[in-house]
Amino acid sequence: MLKGKIVKALSGFYYVQDGNSVYPCKGRGNFRKRKITPLVGDNVSFEMDENEEGYILDIDERQNELVRPPIANIDQAMIVASVVEPEFRTILMDRFLVLIESKNITPMIVLTKTDLVDDEELEKLESYKEDYEKLGYTVIVGSSKEEDGLLGITPYLEGKTTVIAGQSGVGKSSMLNALKPHLDLETNDISKSLGRGKHTTRHVELIEMYGGLIADTPGFSSLEFQDLEYDELPDCFPEMREHGEYCKFRGCLHNKEPKCAVKAAVEEGEIPSYRYEHYLQFLEEIQNRKPRY
Ligand code: GDP
Ligand code: ZN
Structure with a gap:
C-alpha cells in the first residue's frame, strides 16, 4: 500500500502525489462507507494494480476542510491586501483573520503595492504591521512590481499547504506570478487559473512551490460568519x-x-x-x- 496526497481532481481521476511521482487514481475502498468523497489536499492510502491503474483505498482524517475551493488539510492561509487600490482596511483584514482562525488554519498577511505609496503612508502601514505582528501573525510587505519584491514570502511556504485569500484586485495573481520566475519546478499558468476560479468554483489544484503546496484558486470568497457561533x-x-x-x-x-x-x-x-x-x-x-x- 502506498501513501500520498491528492493534488488535483479532474474527470473522475484523483491525482495522488507521492514524492516526485503523481499517480492518477480512481476512488474505491473503505472511505465510501463513511460517506466521504476524496478532496484535493486529502492524505490517502492507495495502490497500483497490475495494469498500472491506481485506486484510493482510504482517506486519513482531515485536519480541516474548505468548501470553496473544495480542499482539505490546509495549514496556512495567506491574506493578501493592497496598501492602496483598493485601500487597506483593518476591518476587512480582521474579518479574514476571524474566518481563517475559525477553521483552525494559521493566517499570514501579505501587504502588496508598496511601490504606489509615499514614505508617510508607509509609516502608517508600519504601525499596522507592528500591531498584527504583536498578535503573533507573520506580516510581509512588498510589491509585485519590484524585482524580488515579495521574495520574503517564500520561506513560509516550505512544508505547508497554503491557500490564498483576499478581495479581488489586491494582487493575488500578480504575487504568484512574481514568485514564479524563481521556481525550480514547472507550474501551470497560475494567473489563468486564478482568473478562472471566479467562474468555475469546482476545480482546484495544488501547485508545488518552494517546498510547499499552494492552492491555485483563492479561498474565503464569502465573508459571512455563517458557520461561527x-x-x-x-x-x-x-x-x-x-x-x-x-x-x-x-x-x-x-x-x-x-x-x-x-x-x-x-x-x-x-x-x-x-x-x-x-x-x-x-x-x-x-x-x-x-x-x-
Ligand atoms: P487579484 O484580483 O487579487 O488576483 O489581483 P491582480 O494580481 O489581478 O492585480 C490587480 C491589479 O493590480 C493589476 O492591474 C496588477 O497589475 C496590479 N498590481 C498587483 N500587484 C501590484 C503591485 O505590487 N504594485 C502595483 N503598482 N500594481 C500591482
Ligand atoms: Zn472578558
Whole structure:
C-alpha cells in the first residue's frame, strides 16, 4: 500500500502525489462507507494494480476542510491586501483573520503595492504591521512590481499547504506570478487559473512551490460568519485568547461583563481599540443573524 496526497481532481481521476511521482487514481475502498468523497489536499492510502491503474483505498482524517475551493488539510492561509487600490482596511483584514482562525488554519498577511505609496503612508502601514505582528501573525510587505519584491514570502511556504485569500484586485495573481520566475519546478499558468476560479468554483489544484503546496484558486470568497457561533468568536482573536484567561467570568464575552481583562487591556492600550471595536461589531453581527432553520 502506498501513501500520498491528492493534488488535483479532474474527470473522475484523483491525482495522488507521492514524492516526485503523481499517480492518477480512481476512488474505491473503505472511505465510501463513511460517506466521504476524496478532496484535493486529502492524505490517502492507495495502490497500483497490475495494469498500472491506481485506486484510493482510504482517506486519513482531515485536519480541516474548505468548501470553496473544495480542499482539505490546509495549514496556512495567506491574506493578501493592497496598501492602496483598493485601500487597506483593518476591518476587512480582521474579518479574514476571524474566518481563517475559525477553521483552525494559521493566517499570514501579505501587504502588496508598496511601490504606489509615499514614505508617510508607509509609516502608517508600519504601525499596522507592528500591531498584527504583536498578535503573533507573520506580516510581509512588498510589491509585485519590484524585482524580488515579495521574495520574503517564500520561506513560509516550505512544508505547508497554503491557500490564498483576499478581495479581488489586491494582487493575488500578480504575487504568484512574481514568485514564479524563481521556481525550480514547472507550474501551470497560475494567473489563468486564478482568473478562472471566479467562474468555475469546482476545480482546484495544488501547485508545488518552494517546498510547499499552494492552492491555485483563492479561498474565503464569502465573508459571512455563517458557520461561527457567537461564543466561538473570542477564540478567533489571539489577544482575547491571551487576556481572556484573566476575566472574572468564565465564558466572558468581553462585552458588558464586569471585571473583564480584555476591556482593561483595551483601556491600557495593550489591545488596539480598532481590534476591539471590530470584535464587538462581529459579535453583534453573529448575535443578530437570523436562525437558519
Ligand atoms: P487579484 O484580483 O487579487 O488576483 O489581483 P491582480 O494580481 O489581478 O492585480 C490587480 C491589479 O493590480 C493589476 O492591474 C496588477 O497589475 C496590479 N498590481 C498587483 N500587484 C501590484 C503591485 O505590487 N504594485 C502595483 N503598482 N500594481 C500591482
Ligand atoms: Zn472578558
